Amino acid sequence: MAHVRPRADLWDELLDSDGTPRPCAAALLAQLATLEHAELQQRQDLAEIDIVTMGITFTVYSDGRGIDRAWPFDIIPRIIAASEWRQIERGLVQRLQAINMFIDDLYHEQQIVADGVFPAELLGDSVNFRPECRGVDPKFGVWAHVCGSDLVRDSDGTMYVLEDNLRVPSGVSYMLENRAISKRVFADLFAKQSILPVDSYTDELNRMLASIAPDDVDEPVIAVLTPGIYNSAYFEHSFLAQRMGAALVEGADLVVGDDDCVYMRTLGGRERVHVIYRRVDDLFLDPEVFRPDSVLGVAGLMRAWRAGKVAIANAPGSGVADDKVVYAWIPDIIRYYTGADAILPNVPTYRCFDPDERDFVCSHIDELVVKPANESGGAGILIGDRATRSEMDAHIALVESNPRNWVAQPILSLSTVPTLCDGVIDARHVDLRPFILSGGSCSVTAGGLTRVALRQGSLIVNSSQGGGSKDTWIVETR
Amino acid sequence: MILLSRVADSLYWGARYLERAEDTARVIRSYTDLVIDMPTTAVSSWEPLLAVAGERTTYDELHEGTSETDIVRFLVSETSNPGSVASSIATARENLRTTREVLPRDVWQAVNDLSLYTVANVASGVDRRNRARFLNRVIADCQRIDGAMSTLMSRDDAYELWQLGRSIERADMTARVVGVRAATLVASEASVSSRTSEIYDDVQWMGLLRSVNALQMYQRATRGPIEASRVVDFLLRDPIFPRSVAACVASIRRSLDVLPRSELTRPVVDELEGVLSSIPIGSGSPRGHDGTVLDEAMDRVLLGLAEIGRVVDASLFHPES
16 A cells, blocks of 8 residues: 655655655554555554553543543554664653752752752742652662653654653553554564564553562562542543553552551452552642642642652652753753753753743744743643744733743654555654653663554544554664 | 442342343243243243242233233333332443452443443343343343353452442342242142143253253252152252352352451351252152242241341441441
C-alpha cells in the first residue's frame, strides 16, 4: 500500500522530506508496501480485538460515573534510530539527576537561591513547594523516582523536552501493552531486525523501589497506592502491582501504627509496608498534614515517612520541580548542579517574570503559546495563531496582573508519523513520553509511550480528547 | 503471600457471583429441556424457577404475569434482578476487576471475555431458539475460568477464598433445587399415582438431577432406576459428587481450615454438617417422603450456609470492626 507523502513543512518520523523511508524505518515501510489495504485494516482490526479481550482500558468520567474505554492504538509504530536514542537517554538521565539535586537543595540549604541562580520569589510563590518536607533526607538524595518527560520534535528535527512530569506520571503500562500487541501485528519484523525490548521496565521499577527501602530491611514489602477503581489510571496501577507482585492498596487498606510504621490490613492481620509507590497526589496523601477531607490517603503517613519508617515514591514535595515556570530554569539548574550544559534542549521559554521578556511576550502573543505555571491538561493555555484578538488581550491582562505565573513558548509544529485513518495512511502529529527511573541508579525505558493526535491537523494527543497511541521502536541500524 | 482484606472480600464475592451465574444458567437450561419433553399439560408453570433462584419477591414487585418469556428474561437478562445471569456476571467482573493483581492473567481475560460475550448476546439469549447456545457458552466460560484457576493459581489464601466462594454458592443452589423441586415432586407423587404420571415423574426427577449436572454421576453411582429417596440422598449427602451439598460443605471446611481464624469459622461448619446428617430421608419407597419435611430441612441448610457467609465476612474480612 502506498504511503502518503509527508508535508514539506513538517518533520515526519518515518519518511524524509522526499518521501524516502528513513534508514531505521526502511524494513517497516518495505513491508507496508507489500500489504494490500484490506490486509492492513485487518491487522488493525485484530489488534483492536486483542485490546478489548485483554481488557486494556482507560477510564473516562461521564455523568459522574467512570466508564471503562478500550485503549486507542494505531498499529503503525513510531521508530527512532538507536544511535539517536542513546543521546536522548543520556540527556534524560542528566536532566533527572539535576532535578533531584535541585529538589533536595530546595528542602535543605537552598544554595541555588543563595547563589542567585534561582529566584527566591518563585519559590515563595510555588504552589507545589511543601514546607512539611523541609529537612527530610530520602535515600540517595532522590525525590523524583519516576519521571515521565514529554518530548516533541520540531520541523527542523530537533527533539525538545516539553515538560517533566514528576508527580504521578502515567502511561507506562500502555507502553508495555502496545508492545505486546505490536509483536503480534508485526511478528516477522521483530524477528528480522533488532528492536530494543521494553519488557524489563516493571523489573527495573521493582528493583528501584526495593533500593529505596529503609536501610534495616532485607526483603522490603512494596505496595502501589491507588486512589481506587474510578481513577482514570486504575488499569495501570493494577497492571504495575501485578507485574511486580506488589500489593495494590487504597488509603483505607493502610494504617500507621504507634511505632510510626505503615501497615496493610491483610487477611492474616497487619503486615508492615516498607515502600509505597504512590499514585495519589501530595495533597491527598495524609489528612493529618494536607487536605483534612481526603479519604484517599492515610492518616500519619507523613509522620512515618519523616521518621524514615517508609519510603514514598515519588517523595512528597517532588512536584516543586514540575511546574512550567521552574521548567524555564531547568537549563540553568542543570548547569548549576552538574557543571555541564543540558544535552537535551528545552523548548525556548520566555519568563514573564522578567520585564523585558514579558514585553516581548505581550507584543508577540500571536506567535506564541502562553501557559500558566501550574495547570495541567491544557487548562489556561492560549495558542496565539488560533486565538482572537480579544482572547489575546484577555491573556495579556492576566500575564500583566501576575507575571510570575506565566511563561510563553514559540508555537512548535510537532512531527508526524504515518497513521491508519479511515482507510488511508495519513500523517498525524505525535509526542513521546519516555519514563526515567532514579534510585540507587538511573534507567530509561527503550523508547516510551508515543501518543498521536488522531484528528487531522490536531496537536491534542490526550486519550481523553481523541488521542491515540503507537508502539515506539528503537531500532539498531548498521 | 500477602492478601489485603479488601481484595480477599472482592475475590470471594467475585467467585460467588460467577458460580451463581453458572448455576442459574444450568437450572434454566435443564428446565427448558424438561418443558420441551413434557406434554403441554404436565408442566404449565415456570414459577418453580423463580423459587429455585430465590427471587420470587423481587419478581412479584416488578412483574404481573408469569409467562415463560417474562420469567426467563427476569432470570437471564434483567439488570433489575441482582441474581440474573447478566447481573451476576457484571457483579463478578466488577469485583474481580479490583483483584486483577492477584489473579492469573488468563483468569481475568476469561472473565472479561465472558462479560463481553454476555453484554453482546444476553438479549437474544432469552428466546428459546438461542437460549441453549447462550447458556452453554456462559457455563463453558465459567468452567474455563475455574480451569484456569485450578491449573495456574498457587494454592494460597486467595485460591482458598475462591474455592470457598464457589463452594458456598454451589451448595446453596443444590439445596434450593432440592428444597423447591424435590419437595414439590414428592408432594405431587404422594397425591396422584398412575402409569403415565410415573413416566413423567421419572422425567421430572431426571430433569432435577440435570439441573445440577448430576444425572450421569447419579446413574453411575446407583446403577439402578431413578428413585426419589436415592436422588435426594445423592444430592444432599453423596461424599464424592462435587455438587452435592455434603461435598460442597466438605470443601468449605477444607478451605476454612487453612484460612486464618479457623477457630471462629469451624463451629458454624460443624453445625451445618449436623443439620445435614440429621435430615430424615424416607427409606426404600419412592413415595415415602414428606415434601414439607424436606422443604423445611432445606431451609435449615440454607440458613446454615448463610451463617457461614456471615461469620466469614465478620471474622475474615472485617476483623477490626
